[in-house]
Amino acid sequence: MLGIIGAMDIEVEALYERMTETEVRTIAGMEFHKGKLEGTETVVVRSGIGKVNAGICSQILADCYHVTEIINTGVAGSLKAEINIGDIVLSSTAVQHDVDAGVFSYPPGEIPGLGIREFPADEKLLALAKECCERVNPEIQVFTGRVASGDQFIDSKEKKTRIHDTFDACCTEMEGAAIAQTAWLNKIPYLIIRSISDKADDSAHMDYDVFEAKAAANSVRLVTAMAKALSH
Ligand code: SAH
Numbered sequence: 001m002l003g004i005i006g007a008m009d010i011e012v013e014a015l016y017e018r019m020t021e022t023e024v025r026t027i028a029g030m031e032f033h034k035g036k037l038e039g040t041e042t043v044v045v046r047s048g049i050g051k052v053n054a055g056i057c058s059q060i061l062a063d064c065y066h067v068t069e070i071i072n073t074g075v076a077g078s079l080k081a082e083i084n085i086g087d088i089v090l091s092s093t094a095v096q097h098d099v100d101a102g103v104f105s106y107p108p109g110e111i112p113g114l115g116i117r118e119f120p121a122d123e124k125l126l127a128l129a130k131e132c133c134e135r136v137n138p139e140i141q142v143f144t145g146r147v148a149s150g151d152q153f154i155d156s157k158e159k160k161t162r163i164h165d166t167f168d169a170c171c172t173e174m175e176g177a178a179i180a181q182t183a184w185l186n187k188i189p190y191l192i193i194r195s196i197s198d199k200a201d202d203s204a205h206m207d208y209d210v211f212e213a214k215a216a217a218n219s220v221r222l223v224t225a226m227a228k229a230l231s232h
Pocket of ligand 1: 075078199204
């Protein structure tokens, strides 16, 4: 069973529409849509925004649906000049940019006691995503790199520069690393797929409103192609 998480309606609604044999169950206020996506047994769910929602949602996918992979689809702010609005970032790893236990000598992003600072994505899902993206989104660029997540909408040059310089991340958003941490704790392969809606700078809010839908659609197109490939 494949699990797909999007934080917002706009990131999952097109997937619900493509699913067949759908059964819906509500747990912790989240609607889990289980059915077939392009022939693959899949659960699609809108987690809500932020790391807590995303972590809870991922754990439910593990416990109640025994998912064998988790894909996070959505939009994000770019942290690098060459990554443009509409382009896709695939996670090599994910880190929480708002974790700071530096006073105990932990590096930024490392949660005390966990023994790991960033959570590696699954190589096979990554390779499949690259191959599918070139096929279904040929007009955009696809990057692989670190995703930095935190409970903040990043909308200034100053905040953006701190996250970029501290973590050398490609994009920033509000759920991915919580999904990655939950997947890591449960030994479930995961991948974050994010299409760029804004540049996480002073024009982020304006750009986000304009480009959110187009960016979300690029990510959905890729996830759909991956579900199809996984059905073979
Ligand atoms: N428009 C929504 C709020 C969106 S919050 C509302 O009014 O309710 C932004 C969402 O997009 C989050 O799910 C986050 O993961 C992603 N995102 C896109 N750009 C981002 C940025 N610059 N900083 C942080 N998260 C971003």
